[in-house]
Amino acid sequence: MSFITDDFLLSTPAARRLYHEYAAAEPILDYHCHLPPRDIAENRMFANLYEIWLEGDHYKWRAMRANGVDESYCTGDAPPRDKFLAWARTVPCTLRNPLYHWTHLELKRYFGIDDLLDEKTAPRIWDEANALLATDDLRTQGILRSFGVVALCTTDDPTDTPWTSQGTGFPTNVFPAFRPDKALNVRNPEAFRAWIDRLEAAADTTIGNFSSFLDAIRKRHDHFHSLGARLSDHGINHCFAEPCSEAEAAAIFDQARDGRAASPEDHARYASFMMLFFGHLDAEKGWTKQLHLGAYRNASTRMLERAGSDIGFDSMGDWPQINALGAYLDRLSRENALPKMILYNVNPRDNYPLASMCGNFQIQFGSAWWFLDQKEGMELQINALSNCGLLSRFIGMLTDSRSFMSYPRHEYFRRVLCNLLGRDIENGELPSDYELVGGMVRNICYSNALNYLNLPIQNSSTAMRPSVLKSSPVAF
Amino acid sequence: MSFITDDFLLSTPAARRLYHEYAAAEPILDYHCHLPPRDIAENRMFANLYEIWLEGDHYKWRAMRANGVDESYCTGDAPPRDKFLAWARTVPCTLRNPLYHWTHLELKRYFGIDDLLDEKTAPRIWDEANALLATDDLRTQGILRSFGVVALCTTDDPTDTPWTSQGTGFPTNVFPAFRPDKALNVRNPEAFRAWIDRLEAAADTTIGNFSSFLDAIRKRHDHFHSLGARLSDHGINHCFAEPCSEAEAAAIFDQARDGRAASPEDHARYASFMMLFFGHLDAEKGWTKQLHLGAYRNASTRMLERAGSDIGFDSMGDWPQINALGAYLDRLSRENALPKMILYNVNPRDNYPLASMCGNFQIQFGSAWWFLDQKEGMELQINALSNCGLLSRFIGMLTDSRSFMSYPRHEYFRRVLCNLLGRDIENGELPSDYELVGGMVRNICYSNALNYLNLPIQNSSTAMRPSVLKSSPVAF
């Protein structure tokens, strides 16, 4: 019998009804991901399961390392099939980790595979999947179409050359998003200067001083806007809310550009200035600002030096968040420059304080992020939001993924959501009114994000519905 | 069918038995609320549902704002009925927020209304409820009698003229409680001086120096005691435990009175001195001190300036709590001046550390507060207390409310409590001994608070039992 049944995660009749009748058919608006725009533009075909599934997947690498697998099978140079086999051997050891669910949900939805992945089933699954990857349906554009992805937003540095689907007639709308983290990098003068050089080139301007630096950033922000960008994003340990005049920020900027690293205190002041600047940029154009708060990154210096960032050596920080966040939001509010905003936290202890802070400024408490992107984490996020704010206004799920195999995460989220709501209906904690509760489900799945973000979506998006490739649990 | 059934929130037979046979009939001792004493003294009649239900309810305002409702319908000057309609339109959007449960429980218990409140049902509910509000049963004293409120404690500034029911023959005992937060206000000299002036008048004394300031506070504490007060209350971000002599505190006091705001460090030292002083006051008279820890208040400066405090722009702080709290309790203990005490936290991450700290000094871990005053929050509090201390000694629920419509919160708490205990019985985690478990339920509902707080309750309180107005689920 299949592990991924039609009613996977749906433990009550009410949950099943909500999911199948209200959630499943909604399109996807994946407003934050890390897909490579080039792969979409070029309609990439994947040579094998390694390329589409393991390449760059730091979740899997962490699990493999915890299982004693050598680094050569993670970021190293083992052959693709051997890496896949090492992963397959690890899968049975991931019971209760979200990877176990993701793995089998992905095998099912992309390839119609029901087998549990392990050492024995691995060779056949490798062959079967690879054969299907050679078909159009599993090229990048085919995947997006099949999952009903109306729109997605990539994550781009201001110096990147972002790709937009605008004008291409491509059914999935693809927009860049603006992530200027490197603009804060005054503690690392070498990298900072190189980035300013790239910014000069991208903005086609000369950056002679701090003022022209800000102008160049604004120029890129304008350009992203012209390509349909409506979201920015910042990955920071915590907010910054130190007093800092433009002259002071300029002095710190000049020093860093001259090769002198900013002190932690100067970095905090400079970052405070810049984050206000970015807030104004977004507010002026009606964008939505995303803050990803609290990740503890590059914990292992050895592995950072050996293999770089974003390879699975990150975890949760425990910095205080609230005072600086509150001061930042208040300052923007006083300056009439508070954009729409989404707060994400990676440490679950910040769920409730952040959810309650959002209510002070009518901003969004974002979906469970990273290590929290799993059933318990989602339930904690949904409960905190429900109790401190209005779940019905929630803009819902995003993949945040680097992989085209991650689209079932939306399905996963919808099942978790419907399971919670269904249980509440069965318990008498919600009225047994399916139009009311089901309508909320539909809004959280798609419409709330559509209305909130105001992306310049083209084509008949509302007619677009998912038609999942294989073994789809519902007929649409 | 009614949404609020007899067995609302009671998911097992054991839970239903515990609630109906043990919890429901217990009287109420509402030892901490913010009801206006004048409304009780004058037996206020409410002109309409807006007056009794929306006026001053920052919970509802937050939800309305999150739903996009204009401020004129919250703290603004829209007509009462329009405000009610705006609220009614918001109610269906509060699914899973405690407001959804509170709303329908309150409509049911006060007015016998079973309809779900929304735009369509609003006009009829407005009319029906308003008609009933014109009856004696729904004047303030009628409400307190109907809900079996044996006693309640209001929250009063030392400079207020508190009202007590003592000597009135009024069936519900009303006592003031002593909340001297403004005595710490040395960072705001203008407000501080104004408060000292009011204190002089209230205490009928001249405050020439710090020593006479302390005397005046003590005089008010004595006066409150004579009116039956047995509880004090402090709303603070976190405890203070800096060394500070009386001479140092006096110097900071003098400066503030002279118009110079204390530095954060001086404020912390001054507050440390004063909190010890307050501890001694309470210990000497056998009072119970309440600490409400960790609220992040007035997050929006714009709204504070526009409409004042306590209007829904507060949330959860994330200050460290333990070191200063522990030092404060230890210092009082060493000085033989540790009063009975109740700790409340608003950030759920502090549940376990606070519950465990209480066990070091045999003080109370208080009911789930504010944003935590909902099913999940109550369960977290009850579980932390159960695991770190003795649930059986818990003094239970209070409304903490500004509204006479909040008395069903006690029922709500009792249902949540019985649901947890009933589930434990069904699971075999508690013995199926109803005298044992039911006796604990009764104690938590009423007797523990009665015995712990030692309020000078008059009249035959034990004969008093609730006789809820409408559609009461149990016959008493």
Add this chain to the structure above:
Amino acid sequence: MSFITDDFLLSTPAARRLYHEYAAAEPILDYHCHLPPRDIAENRMFANLYEIWLEGDHYKWRAMRANGVDESYCTGDAPPRDKFLAWARTVPCTLRNPLYHWTHLELKRYFGIDDLLDEKTAPRIWDEANALLATDDLRTQGILRSFGVVALCTTDDPTDTPWTSQGTGFPTNVFPAFRPDKALNVRNPEAFRAWIDRLEAAADTTIGNFSSFLDAIRKRHDHFHSLGARLSDHGINHCFAEPCSEAEAAAIFDQARDGRAASPEDHARYASFMMLFFGHLDAEKGWTKQLHLGAYRNASTRMLERAGSDIGFDSMGDWPQINALGAYLDRLSRENALPKMILYNVNPRDNYPLASMCGNFQIQFGSAWWFLDQKEGMELQINALSNCGLLSRFIGMLTDSRSFMSYPRHEYFRRVLCNLLGRDIENGELPSDYELVGGMVRNICYSNALNYLNLPIQNSSTAMRPSVLKSSPVAF
């Protein structure tokens, strides 16, 4: 009917199958406890239930104090039987506290007693239990044999004379563990100097300077290793990661030895140096280092002065943990000196950040500790580990106890684990593959710890199986 049934805590058929068929028969490897080695070596017989059950049990004392019991019945000099009666009167007030479960599980497994302990049943239980305590089965070695304890590790100061079972032919392997907390004690020169004197004697060396101090510690570490020790342990508020050269550490050491207490800053630097030193010691010999993080100890100075430490006046701290912990682990990793390691936290808010940090360095996130050693606490730990790492690699439970009556804690943990996994199987969140899930259960119960810790276990440990004394729920 018995409260402790065969299926206690096992709420689904799958849970029951996992527990009875996979978990129950696994031997015990109790790799961290505080049992007195002398009691094992001398095969102590206990005169009565007080001696084996109450003497030294700070959990019970805390509950008794919270119940209003006088200190003379806790740490004081009341007669043993009176102390037991005072405890018996408290037991019915501990409903929902883990003590309620532990108490009845222990009475059942050691004495076959099914009665609920209270004032009425106490006298008979006292007599029955005392009679059984006079038999060989309930002497210390009999207990260890009956519970299938293949090995246990005590907790020993470097200056202790540790006992090992090596060479004794004793069926339970007993090893010391190395806990050098007192080596950090530079803030208390008097105690520090006394400890150095004892260290000189134990290491049979002269400690003339810091270098010979380190040598003496290393000598003791070597000696512990020769006795079979493979674990060290540190009880610290939080990690230390300040820069500190050996010369600087030596200067702080010299000052303390000369009678001048180190400042908090110097203590932090000295502790940083020492913890690196200890890391190297463990890494060189393949030991496993345990960090017990975040306990707030000796909260009541009055009780500390009156009755000493470890008597129930400790609770949870809320120090930041992550930055210093991450820096400590990274530093050891860069120095090729990262030992195997187990992190324990006492504040549940640290579960997720610690579990995720472990994944950066492939170390263990340890079992729920102290106040968290209960059903909810275990579930939180297991869930955090499952979601952030590999539950299948978890080395599982330990008693951490000072009492020979605590061996049913392993059973308790196993029931909680199987209950979670069984629920997941019933919900379809885990595959209904009992060899797969049951195999993981077995590994967590015993084999993972056996393989991870690499203790020099003698005798045919794998043949050893528990044969619980009375009313065992399963036939082995």
